[in-house]
Amino acid sequence: MTLDTVKHATxxxxxxxxxxxxxxxxxxxxxxxxxxxxxPTGAELAMYSVMWSEHCSYKSSKVHLKQFGEKIPExxxxxxxxxxxxxxxxxxxxxxxxxxxxSHNHPSYIEPYQGAATGVGGIVRDILAxxxxxxxxxxxxxxxxxxxxxxxxxxxGVVAGIGGYGNCLGLPNIGGEVVFDSCYQGxxxxxxxxxxxxxxxxxxxxxxxxxxxxxxxxGARTGGDGIGGxxxxxxxTFESTGPAKRPAVQVGDPFQEKLLIECTxxxxxxxxxxxxxxxxxxxxxCATSELASAGSGGMRVELDTVPLRDATLSPEExxxxxxxxxxxxxxxxxxxxxxxxxxxxxxxxxxxxxEVTEGERLEIFWHGEQIVDVPPRTVAHEGPxxxxxxxxxSWQDVLQADDANKLARPANSAELKEQILKLVAxxxxxxxxxxxxxxxxxxxxxxxxxxxEDAGMVRVDEESNLGVAMATxxxxxxxxxxxxxxxxxxxxxxxxxxxxxxxxxLAISNCLNFGSPEDPDVMWQFAEATRxxxxxxxxxxxxxxxxxxSLYNQTGETAIHPTPVVAVLGVIDDVTRRTPIxxxxxxxxxxxxxxxxxxxxGSAWSQVVHDHLGGLPPKVDLERERLLGEILISASRDGMxxxxxxxxxxxxxxxxxxxxxxxxxxxxxxxxxxLDAFTFLLSESAGxxxxxxxxxxxxxxxxxxxxxxxPATRIGVVDGGxxxxxxxxxxxxxxxxxxxxxxxxxxxx
Amino acid sequence: xxxxxxxxxxxxxxxxxxxxxxxxxAGAEAVPLWHRDKDLKQVDAVVLPGGFSYGDYLRAxxxxxxxxxxxxVIEQAKAGxxxxxxxxxxxxxxxxxxxxxxxxxxNHLHFICRDQKLxxxxxxxxxxxxxxxxxxxxxxxxxxxGRYVADExxxxxxxxxxRVAFRYLDVNPNGSLRDIAGIxxxxxxxxxxxxxxxxAVEPLIGTGRTDGLGFFTSILKKLVDAx
Numbered sequence: 015m016t017l018d019t020v021k022h023a024t025x026x027x028x029x030x031x032x033x034x035x036x037x038x039x040x041x042x043x044x045x046x047x048x049x050x051x052x053x054p055t056g057a058e059l060a061m062y063s064v065m066w067s068e069h070c071s072y073k074s075s076k077v078h079l080k081q082f083g084e085k086i087p088e089x090x091x092x093x094x095x096x097x098x099x100x101x102x103x104x105x106x107x108x109x110x111x112x113x114x115x116x117s118h119n120h121p122s123y124i125e126p127y128q129g130a131a132t133g134v135g136g137i138v139r140d141i142l143a144x145x146x147x148x149x150x151x152x153x154x155x156x157x158x159x160x161x162x163x164x165x166x167x168x169x170x171g172v173v174a175g176i177g178g179y180g181n182c183l184g185l186p187n188i189g190g191e192v193v194f195d196s197c198y199q200g201x202x203x204x205x206x207x208x209x210x211x212x213x214x215x216x217x218x219x220x221x222x223x224x225x226x227x228x229x230x231x232x233g234a235r236t237g238g239d240g241i242g243g244x245x246x247x248x249x250x251t252f253e254s255t256g257p258a259k260r261p262a263v264q265v266g267d268p269f270q271e272k273l274l275i276e277c278t279x280x281x282x283x284x285x286x287x288x289x290x291x292x293x294x295x296x297x298x299x300c301a302t303s304e305l306a307s308a309g310s311g312g313m314r315v316e317l318d319t320v321p322l323r324d325a326t327l328s329p330e331e332x333x334x335x336x337x338x339x340x341x342x343x344x345x346x347x348x349x350x351x352x353x354x355x356x357x358x359x360x361x362x363x364x365x366x367x368x369e370v371t372e373g374e375r376l377e378i379f380w381h382g383e384q385i386v387d388v389p390p391r392t393v394a395h396e397g398p399x400x401x402x403x404x405x406x407x408s409w410q411d412v413l414q415a416d417d418a419n420k421l422a423r424p425a426n427s428a429e430l431k432e433q434i435l436k437l438v439a440x441x442x443x444x445x446x447x448x449x450x451x452x453x454x455x456x457x458x459x460x461x462x463x464x465x466x467e468d469a470g471m472v473r474v475d476e477e478s479n480l481g482v483a484m485a486t487x488x489x490x491x492x493x494x495x496x497x498x499x500x501x502x503x504x505x506x507x508x509x510x511x512x513x514x515x516x517x518x519x520l521a522i523s524n525c526l527n528f529g530s531p532e533d534p535d536v537m538w539q540f541a542e543a544t545r546x547x548x549x550x551x552x553x554x555x556x557x558x559x560x561x562x563x564s565l566y567n568q569t570g571e572t573a574i575h576p577t578p579v580v581a582v583l584g585v586i587d588d589v590t591r592r593t594p595i596x597x598x599x600x601x602x603x604x605x606x607x608x609x610x611x612x613x614x615x616g617s618a619w620s621q622v623v624h625d626h627l628g629g630l631p632p633k634v635d636l637e638r639e640r641l642l643g644e645i646l647i648s649a650s651r652d653g654m655x656x657x658x659x660x661x662x663x664x665x666x667x668x669x670x671x672x673x674x675x676x677x678x679x680x681x682x683x684x685x686x687x688x689l690d691a692f693t694f695l696l697s698e699s700a701g702x703x704x705x706x707x708x709x710x711x712x713x714x715x716x717x718x719x720x721x722x723x724x725p726a727t728r729i730g731v732v733d734g735g736x737x738x739x740x741x742x743x744x745x746x747x748x749x750x751x752x753x754x755x756x757x758x759x760x761x762x763x
Numbered sequence: 764x765x766x767x768x769x770x771x772x773x774x775x776x777x778x779x780x781x782x783x784x785x786x787x788x789a790g791a792e793a794v795p796l797w798h799r800d801k802d803l804k805q806v807d808a809v810v811l812p813g814g815f816s817y818g819d820y821l822r823a824x825x826x827x828x829x830x831x832x833x834x835x836v837i838e839q840a841k842a843g844x845x846x847x848x849x850x851x852x853x854x855x856x857x858x859x860x861x862x863x864x865x866x867x868x869x870n871h872l873h874f875i876c877r878d879q880k881l882x883x884x885x886x887x888x889x890x891x892x893x894x895x896x897x898x899x900x901x902x903x904x905x906x907x908x909g910r911y912v913a914d915e916x917x918x919x920x921x922x923x924x925x926r927v928a929f930r931y932l933d934v935n936p937n938g939s940l941r942d943i944a945g946i947x948x949x950x951x952x953x954x955x956x957x958x959x960x961x962x963a964v965e966p967l968i969g970t971g972r973t974d975g976l977g978f979f980t981s982i983l984k985k986l987v988d989a990x
Contacts, residue, residue, distance in 0.1 A: 177874045181905070182815045184777030269775050269818025361774060452874045456903040456962040456969045459781035473968070476784070590967060763871070 017329075018056040020384045027053050036063035042398055049392045057317075057378060057385040060330040061393055064296040065303060068565055071397035074531035075563040078541050081548035082558035089557050091520045094217060099140040099292065100210075101559020102217055103521045105585040109474055110214050111482050112144040115154070115207035115525040115581045117564035121264070122204035126171025131179035131266040132240075133206040135338050138183060139292035142275055143341065145218035145282055146210025149458060150472050151180050153190035153206055154486045154525070154579045158199030160441035160761050165194070168202050169449075170762055175266075176206070177452040182268035183275065186461045187453035188470025190486055191579075194441045197490065200569030205525045205562075207581050209484055211474050216282060220291040222309035222344045222370045227288055229305070229313060230350070232357055232364035233274045233340040236298070237323035240264035240336030270339040277360035278341060286353045289344035299333045299393070301342040302368075303376055306390035309344075312375045313390070315368035329380045344370060404537030414495060416628025418614040423692050430692060431743035433623050435753055437696075438671050440622040443664045444757035445675075462589045466672065468660050469515035473589050481589035485511035485582055488527075489663065490575030491616040492631035497539040498546035501578045502634045505550045506700055507662050508582040513643035514658040514703055516593040516650030517584030522551060524561035524580050529573020531565045539576035540565075547578060553636045556582065593650045595659040596677030597670075597706050597732045602656060604681060604730045606666065607642055607719065608702030612693050618663040619696045638701040638724075645724050646703060654715040657706035666729075667695040667737075669704050671750055674737055680747055682738045683730035691742050694729075706732055766986035768979075769796040769806035771836070771852075773827045777814030778849065778961060785961035786810070789979030791986075798830040807986045808845040808889070809836055811852025813905075813959060823866060823908045824854030833859060845889035845982055846953045850906055853945065853955030862946055862955045863921070864913030869906070870938030878970045879904035879958050880932040881944050885925050888951040889985055893977040900974035902963040904936055904944075909957045911939035911946075921946055929956050 016022065023029075033043040036059060046054050046062050054062060068074060083096055093110055094102035100114035118133025134151060141148045153176050158165045180187055190207070222229065281287060289309065291301045298320070306313040317329050327335070345353050350366065357364035371377070376393070378386035424430040437443055446466065455464040462481055463471040469485040487507040493500025505522065512519045524547065529536040551558055567574045586592060597604075614620050615629030649655040657677070659669040674681050685691045707715050719726035738744035768786045770793055772779045783793035794806050798816075803809065817826035827833065833855070840846045840861050848856035856862045869875060880901045883894040894900070913921070918941055921927050929945035937957075945956025960975030962968075 174873070181874055181907075182775070182777075182818065184814060267818070269815060269820065272775055272777070272815075451876050454874075454876050454905045456876065456905060456959065457777055457781070459778075459784055459962055459965075459968060461969055462967060592967075 017380060017383055017385065020055055020387045023055045024052050029053065031059055033059060037067060038063050042066060050388065055385050057329050057333055058388055060334050061299040061303065061386065064299050064334050065393045066397040070296050070300060072563055073398045074400050074402050074565060075540065076399050077401055078544040081544060085548040085552040086557050087552050087555040089555055092557050092559065096558065096560050099143045099220060101521065101523065102144060103559060103583065105474065105480065105482055107475060107478055107480055108213050109480065110212050110217060111209060111583060112141055112146045113207065113209045113484065113581065113583050114140055114523045114560050115205050115486065115579060116562040117525050117527060118204045118206060119201060119527065119564050119567055122172055123168065123202055126168045127175035128265050130172040130175030130204050132264045132338050133204055134176055134179045135266050135271050136294045137206045137208040138185065138271065139294060139341065141208045141210035142278055143218065143220065143290050143292040144210060145216040146212040147279055148185055148208050148210045148275065149460065150188045150209045150470060151185045151207065152188060152470060152484060152486055154488065155191065156193045156195065156198045156203035156577065158202065159196040160194040162199060164199065166762060172202065172204055173449050173452050179266055179268045181454045183272050184457045186455050186457050186464065186472065188455060188461060188464040188472065189484060190465065192446045192449055195490060195575065197575045201567040201574050203527045203577060205579055207486060209482060218282065218287065218290050220304055220308055221289040222305035222313055223311065224288055224346065225311050225370055225372050226347060227370040228345050228347055228350050228366045229315060229368040230343045230345055230353060230364055231320060231340065231367045232343065232362055234267065234270050234337055235321045235323040235363065236332055236335050237337045238327055238331060238335065241331055241334045264336045264338050266338050273360045273362050274339055274341060277357055277362045280356050281353060284352065286349045287343045287345055291342050293340040293342060295336060297333065297335045297337065303390045303393035305342065305344060306376045307394035309370065312371040312373040312377065313368060314371045315378045317378050318381050319365055319367045321363055321365055329385055402531050402537045403534045404541050405534045406538050407535035413628055414630055418617060418620040418626055418629040419612050421614065421620055421624050421626060427742045431745065434667055434695065435745065437618060437622050437664055437668065438750060439753035439757050441757055443618055443668055445755045446758060447755065448759040448763060462592050463515055463594060466676065467515065467595055468511040469517065471515055471517065471589065471592055479588045479590055481586045483512050483515045483517035483584040483586060486579055487511065488577050488579035489616065490577040491627055493543060493578060494575040494627065495616050495629065495631045497542035497576050499631050499634050500576065501543040501546035502550040502636065503631060503700060504578050504580040505547060506634060506636060506639045507660065508580045509554060509556065509639055509643060510660040510703065512582045512584035513646045514593060514660045516591055516647060517586040518647055519556050519582045519584045519643065521559045522556050522580055522582050523559055524578060526561065526563045527567055527574065527577040527579065528565050529568035533573065536573050543576055543578045550636055554640055591650050593655060593658045595657055595673045597657050597673040597679050597681060598677035599656060600679055600733055602706045602708055602732045603712055603728060604732065605705050605707055606702065606727045606729045607645065607705060607724055608638065609699060609725055610689060610694060610697050610702065611699045613697050613699045617698045632698050632700045635701050641722060641724050642701055642703060645719060645722060648718065649705065649715060654711040655705045655707055659704050661702040661704060663698060665696045665698050666704060671737055671754065674747060675751055675754060679732050680734035680736045681730055682733050682740065684740045686727050686729060691739060695739065766791045766808065766983050767794050767806045768792065768982065769794045769803055769809040771796045771798065771809060771811050771832055773798040773816035773830060775814055775816045775818050776812055778812040778959065782810050782812040782961045785964045785979050788964045789976060789983050791979065791983045796832055798832050801831045801835045803835050803839065808982050811848040811855050813850030813852060816851055824851060824858040827855045828858040837861065840953050843950065843952055847890050847978065848955035849959055849961060850957055853957055854908065856953065856955040861953050862948060863917050864911055866908050867910045867912055868908050869910050874907040875936055876905040877936060879936060881929045881958060882932050884927050884930055888928060888947045888954050890954045890978050890981050891928060892985060893981040899932060901970060901972055902958045902960050902975045903969055904958040906957055909937040911943045913940065924949065928954055
C-alpha cells in the first residue's frame with residue numbers, strides 16, 4: 015500500500031475514506047475538507063477523528079460547560095482555570111494544589127482491571143503535567159446491583175486494578191465512594207481523582223513556544239494498544255499495514271509510570287522544560303496538536319523516530335495509539351543533553367521527535383514524506399460544537415409525583431429497629447473496608463485522614479502542618495428525581511464533608527457521568543445538572559477548576575441515572591486540628607446541627623426497604639451549607655468538637671452508627687421534641703452534621719451556633735457499648751459491626 | 764555527632780522518602796543511596812525500604828538483589844553492619860539469602876492495607892533494642908506478596924535460635940507460617956519484616972501511633988554508643 019502523503023491526497027481528491035468507520039459524521043468530514051482545501055490524508059483523518067470525538071472535543075457538552083467559566087465566584091485562590099490539564103489553586107505558604115477527576119467508565123466495563131488501572135495512570139499524568147508531585151488519589155466507583163453475577167466480575171477487577179496500579183505508584187488512596195445501583199449494571203462508573211502539590215513557581219503549562227525548541231517524547235514505547243476505539247479497527251485502510259485486531263483498552267505498567275513521575279519531577283526541578291503535555295486519550299494526536307495549538311508557533315514532527323513496541327505499526331496507528339506512561343516535553347536546545355541524562359538515570363527512553371517551527375502549521379513527516387499539514391487549532395481547540403436538543407422528559411412529573419414520603423413507615427419500634435439493621439447492612443451503607451483495604455493509604459507518610467473518614471486529608475508541609483482535604487460525592491438517585499437539585503446536593507455533600515474534616519472548601523472539580531447526548535431526555539438532565547452545579551458553585555464561592563464529561567453511559571435505550579460527581583478541595587492551616595468521625599470519649603455530648611424535615615425522596619431507606627425511587631430529593635439550601643461549614647471549621651480550629659460526621663444517605667442513624675463503630679464507643683440518643691423517631695433517624699435532609707462535644711466546651715459551642723443562627727440540638731451522649739434510641743430500641747456495637755462489616759466481603763471475597 | 768543511616772532507592776521504591784523522614788524523626792542523619800552506586804557513602808547502617816522495586820516483575824526483590832548497591836550491602840552486612848529490610852526490602856533480603864525463607868502471594872490473593880498488631884519477640888537485635896521482648900505494637904501493613912514461608916527445619920531453627928523477631932497478633936493477614944511477620948539473622952544485625960515501622964513515627968500521621976519509632980531509635984542508640 016502506498017503512503018497517503020499530503021501530495022498524494024491532493025492528487026487523489028476523490029479517493030474513498032473511512033470517515034464513517036472512524037466515527038465522524040458526514041458534515042464533520044466535509045468540514046475537514048473545507049479546512050484543508052483538499053481531502054485529508056489517512057493520518058490527518060485519524061487525528062481529526064480522535065480529536066473530534068466526544069471524549070476529546072466535548073462537542074455535545076461544551077455549550078453547557080461554558081457556564082463554569084462564566085459564573086465564576088470571586089475567589090483569590092484560582093491560579094489556573096479550566097482548559098489546562100488540571101486546574102490549580104493557591105493553598106497558601108507558596109504552595110499550589112492541582113486536582114482533577116476523570117472517568118474511565120467504558121474501558122473498565124470491557125476489561126475491569128486494565129480499565130481501572132489506566133484510569134489511575136491517566137489522571138496521575140494529568141496532575142504531573144501541571145508540574146506537581148502527585149500526593150494522593152481517590153476513586154468514586156459505581157457498580158450494578160451488588161448481588162448481580164456480572165458485578166462480581168467487574169468490581170473485584172476494578173478494585174484490583176486501582177490497587178495494582180496506584181499502590182505501585184506509591185500514592186495513598188484517601189477517599190472516594192462505592193455505590194451500587196442496577197442502573198449501572200451495563201455501565202459501571204469508574205472515576206479517578208488525583209491531587210498534586212507544587213510551589214507556585216513550578217506550575218507548568220501545555221504549550222509549545224520558541225522556534226527551534228525540541229519536542230521530546232519520553233516514557234514507554236508506543237504500541238498497538240488502545241487505538242482509537244473499535245470502529246477504527248474495522249477500517250480497511252489500516253488493515254493491510256498491521257495485525258487486523260488490536261485491543262481498544264490500554265494496558266498499564268505502573269512501574270514505568272513511577273519512573274516517569276520521578277524522572278519528570280527531577281526534570282522540573284532543574285527547570286528544563288518550556289511546555290509539557292501527557293499522552294492520554296488520543297495519544298500523540300492530542301499531545302502534538304494541543305501543544306502546537308496553545309503555543310506561539312508551529313511544530314514539525316518526524317513520526318518515524320517514535321520508539322515502537324511493534325515495528326509494524328502504521329503512521330495512523332502511531333498517531334492514535336493510547337499506549338500509557340508517555341509524556342511529551344518542549345525543551346530548549348541547550349537543555350536537551352541534561353534532559354536526556356536525567357531520563358537515562360531513571361531508565362526512561364527519551365527521543366527528540368520534532369521541533370517548534372515558525373509559522374502556524376502542524377507538520378508530520380514519515381521517512382521524509384509529509385503526511386500531515388494542518389492548522390493545529392482546528393484539530394485541538396476548534397472542533398465541532400453541537401447544540402443538542404433537550405427537553406424535560408415526559409416521565410419526570412410522574413416520577414416526582416410518586417412521593418416517597420407516603421411510603422409505609424415502620425409500625426412500631428421493633429420494625430424500626432429491624433429496618434435500621436437492614437439499612438446498615440445494605441450494600442450501599444455497609445462498610446467498604448474490604449475494598450479500600452486493597453489500597454495503600456499510608457504511603458508517603460503524610461496521610462492525616464483516609465476513608466471511611468468524611469474527607470481524605472494529607473499534610474503538605476511538615477514544618478507548618480499545612481494540609482489539604484478532598485471529598486467526592488454524587489447521588490444519582492437524587493439527580494434522577496431532579497438533576498438541578500441533584501447536582502447541587504452532590505456539591506453540598508462534598509463541601510460538607512470537607513468542612514466536617516476541619517478544612518475550608520476552596521474549589522471543585524467534577525466528573526459528569528450521563529447517558530447518550532443524542533437523547534433529549536439525557537441532554538435535559540445534563541443541561542439541568544450543569545446549570546445547578548454552576549449556580550451552586552457561584553453561591554458557595556467554590557469555582558470549578560476543571561473536570562471531565564463521560565457520555566453514552568447507557569445500555570440500549572436505558573441511560574444510567576444522571577450522575578454528576580463533585581470533588582471539593584479544601585485547605586487546613588494546621589492538620590493537628592483535623593476532625594475525625596470517630597466517637598471515642600464517653601460522656602461527650604452529641605449535637606445535631608441543622609434542620610430535619612420529612613424528606614425521603616431518593617433516600618437510602620426508600621431504596622432498601624421499599625426498592626422505591628420517586629418524589630423529590632431533599633431541599634437544597636446552600637446558604638445553610640455555608641453556615642454549617644463555617645461552624646464546623648471554627649469548632650475544629652478552636653477545639654470545641656472532637657468528632658464530626660456529615661449526614662447524607664441513611665440519615666442520622668447511619669452517621670451515628672459509623673462514628674460509633676469507628677471509635678468503638680456507643681451512643682444514647684433521645685428523639686428531640688417535635689420529631690418522630692423515624693424522621694429523626696432516617697430523613698436525609700441536607701445541611702446537617704452530628705458532632706461530639708466535650709462537656710467543657712458545650713456552652714462555648716452552643717453560644718457560637720446560637721450567635722450565628724445555626725440550629726444545634728442536643729440529641730444524646732457518647733456512652734456504653736450500644737447505639738440506643740431512648741424508648742425505641744438498642745443495638746449492640748457487636749451486632750451493628752457484624753451487620754455493617756460482613757456484607758461486602760460476603761458478596762465479593 | 765549522630766549516626767548516618769543509608770536509605771536505598773531502587774527504581775520502583777516507594778517508601779524511601781518516608782524512611783528518610785523516620786530516620787530524621789529519630790534524630791539520625793538520612794543518607795540517600797542509589798541502586799546503581801556501589802558506594803555506601805560511609806553510612807553506619809542501611810535500610811532497604813518498601814515499594815515495588817523493578818515493578819516486582821519476575822518475583823518481588825528478585826532483580827534488585829543483583830543491583831550494584833546490593834553487592835556492597837551484602838558484603839557489609841556479612842561484616843556486621845546493621846541492615847533493616849521493610850516489606851519489599853525484606854523480600855530483597857530473602858532473595859540475597861541474608862535472611863532465610865521467602866515471601867509468597869498473600870493466601871487471600873489480595874493486596875491488604877491494615878493497621879496490624881505485632882508482638883516483638885526479641886529485643887536482642889540491632890533494630891529492636893528499644894522494645895521490651897513480648898511488647899505488643901501496632902504498625903501499618905500493606906502488601907500483596909507478604910506470606911512468609913520456609914521449610915519446617917528452617918522454621919524450627921528460627922524458633923530455637925530466637926530469630927523470629929515479630930509475630931502477627933489477632934489476625935494473620937496473609938497466611939504467613941507460624942504467624943511470622945519478621946525475622947533476624949544469627950548475629951542480630953540484619954532484620955527483615957513485612958509491616959512498616961516507618962509509617963508509624965509521628966502522632967496524627969497514618970494510624971496516629973508512634974509504635975514504629977523504636978526501630979530507628981534502637982539503631983541510633985546502638986550506633987552512638989558504639990562510638
